[in-house]
Amino acid sequence: MLIRKKEIWINMAKILLPIVIFIIILREIKNMIMSTDMHLIYGYLQTIPYHSLFYIVLGGFMATLPMFFYDFFLVKHLKKDIPFVEVGKYSFISNSFSNLIGFGGLIGIALRNYFYKQYETDRKKLFKGIAVVTLFYLSGISLLAWIAILYSRRLNLIGEHLWIFAAIIVVGLIFPILLVSYKKAKLHSFAFDRNQMIGLIAVSLLEWIFLFAYLYFIAQIIELPVSAGDFFLLFLVAACTGIISMIPGGMGSFELVFLWGIESLGVESEQMLIVLFLYRVGYYLLPFLIAVFLFLLEVGKNIKKNAAAFLRGLSSE
Numbered sequence: 001m002l003i004r005k006k007e008i009w010i011n012m013a014k015i016l017l018p019i020v021i022f023i024i025i026l027r028e029i030k031n032m033i034m035s036t037d038m039h040l041i042y043g044y045l046q047t048i049p050y051h052s053l054f055y056i057v058l059g060g061f062m063a064t065l066p067m068f069f070y071d072f073f074l075v076k077h078l079k080k081d082i083p084f085v086e087v088g089k090y091s092f093i094s095n096s097f098s099n100l101i102g103f104g105g106l107i108g109i110a111l112r113n114y115f116y117k118q119y120e121t122d123r124k125k126l127f128k129g130i131a132v133v134t135l136f137y138l139s140g141i142s143l144l145a146w147i148a149i150l151y152s153r154r155l156n157l158i159g160e161h162l163w164i165f166a167a168i169i170v171v172g173l174i175f176p177i178l179l180v181s182y183k184k185a186k187l188h189s190f191a192f193d194r195n196q197m198i199g200l201i202a203v204s205l206l207e208w209i210f211l212f213a214y215l216y217f218i219a220q221i222i223e224l225p226v227s228a229g230d231f232f233l234l235f236l237v238a239a240c241t242g243i244i245s246m247i248p249g250g251m252g253s254f255e256l257v258f259l260w261g262i263e264s265l266g267v268e269s270e271q272m273l274i275v276l277f278l279y280r281v282g283y284y285l286l287p288f289l290i291a292v293f294l295f296l297l298e299v300g301k302n303i304k305k306n307a308a309a310f311l312r313g314l315s316s317e
Contacts, residue, residue: 045274052221060282063214066206067095070133073196073203074112077129080119089294090115096291100284109134115298132192133200135178140204141239142175148236155233157261164241164257171240175201208239214283218275225267234261 071091075082090112098108112130120126148168152158158165182197192200212235219231226234238261242254255276262272 048221056218056221056278056282057286059214059217060279060286063210063283064092064095064099064287066203066210067091069203069206070095070137070200071112073192073199074116074129074133077132077192077196078116078120078126080116082116082119089298092287093291093295093298096287097295100288111295129192136197136200136204138171138204138243139175139178139201140206140208141236141243142171142173142178143201143205144208144236145169145172145240148172148233148240151233154230155237155261155264157234157257157264158237160264161260164237167244168237168240171243211235211239211283215275215279218278218282219272222271222275222278224262224271224275226262226265230265234258237261 068088068091071087071094075087094108094111094115097111101107109127109130112133113126116126116130117123145168148158149165149172152165152168158168212232215235216228216231219226224231235258238254238257241257245253258276259269259272263269
């Protein structure tokens with residue numbers, strides 16, 4: 001009974017804590033926006049050429065490409081002959097939903113289970129495979145976090161907010177903990193060989209590097225006067241705090257820390273607000289909308305197939 005109550009309290013904390021953090025962050029962002037020169041933002045937006053907006057949209061989709069290989073390694077693990085186009089579609093839908101909605105990777109797990117169960121009848125093997133792939137999502141940012149730790153003195157932001165430094169350390173420890181768990185809990189018994197594990201780590205690294213490259217690409221279009229090195233450190237710091245906040249996509253916490261960092265470098269926050277807005281639209285919103293459309297088509301196709309099988313069963317009786 002006591003164990004049951006403890007589980008209930010833990011589950012409630014998992015739900016309420018991100019909500020409380022999100023409310024606090026919204027309050028901080030509201031205060032920042034209130035002090036923002038909206039006329040200046042409008043002026044910056046008017047200077048963006050239409051062809052640059054096209055490149056920003058295209059870049060958002062290109063930034064999601066490394067995540068395809070999560071599904072590539074999953075299919076390789078399942079040893080199933082699944083059409084390349086289908087794997088690409090399943091990957092795009094799962095990752096786009098997971099990026100925007102999150103829920104600790106549960107959305108991605110549920111969608112991949114829905115898509116691949118028609119190919120893998122062993123439900124236990126399928127779930128374990130998807131779970132292992134999901135575990136390695138943060139391995140890349142965990143490794144990159146050590147760069148932020150080593151160069152932490154370069155950013156005044158970290159010295160002013162020690163909790164941010166703590167967040168970076170926590171994220172940096174994810175990979176070592178995962179490595180120890182892999183050996184002790186025998187995650188390798190899930191049939192992912194060593195090369196596949198290394199491949200998943202490489203995919204995660206590429207995912208975060210592509211994400212940085214896309215964000216910096218937008219910053220260059222907006223002509224944000226920040227060096228690539230400082231921008232990369234700010235990106236890592238903001239990404240780590242976004243992960244620790246447990247808010248889907250680091251929504252709000254990522255932006256807040258980035259804005260703090262930009263201001264500490266003496267750059268106008270209005271420019272960074274535009275960069276972050278275009279990043280959210282290009283990397284999160286537009287892929288998600290297309291993923292919703294593709295998912296509805298997939299559901300419709302499965303309903304039609306199941307209905308046809310049901311009718312054939314009736315006619316054969």
